[in-house]
Amino acid sequence: MSRIGKRPVELPSGVSASMSGQTIEVKGPKGTQTFTATDDVTIAIDDSSVTVSPRGKSKRARQQWGMTRTIVANLVHGVQNTFKKELEIQGVGYRAQVQGNVLKLNLGLSHDVEFPIPEGITITAAKPTELTVEGHDLQQVGQVASNIRDWRRPEPYKGKGIRYKGEYIFQKEGKKK
Known part of the structure; x- marks a missing residue:
């Protein structure tokens, strides 16, 4: 049951x-x-x-x-409230900004990532290192947040990348001489 x-x-x-x-x-x-x-x-x-x-x-x-x-x-x-996912960006020079219907991400790649915001989703960047994805469809909100996170997943040595707010990344120890 x-x-x-x-x-x-x-x-x-x-x-x-x-x-x-x-x-x-x-x-x-x-x-x-x-x-x-x-x-x-x-x-x-x-x-x-x-x-x-x-x-x-x-x-x-x-x-x-x-x-x-x-x-x-x-x-x-x-249909009553909105669903929300919060993302944090960590790394030197990593930042995000919303320009119209496009989310611009500077993630240390050779080019800026331009992520088109789907219809029904609202993305806000209160700070250059914090993103909020909101919408009325839980599946779509989670998928968009995951697609943004896939551009630079958190890495285990320095912790740089895009992570969900409150997500814990297990830090590994580097090489020893």
């Missing part, structure tokens, strides 16, 4: 959900989001909650049960 899947997703006031086939559409004050579930689960909408249940007892149905419930909960949260 999925402990996560058993719990219903409460719909707060101002948020509504509708179904058409296996596609659920959630509307709220910040916009509309949709998700198409697999045929392994059944989604039911009551007056103030959404419940997900598996079709059958197969392993795949049980896996999809908890995941689908979590995705629906993220949709409900996303």
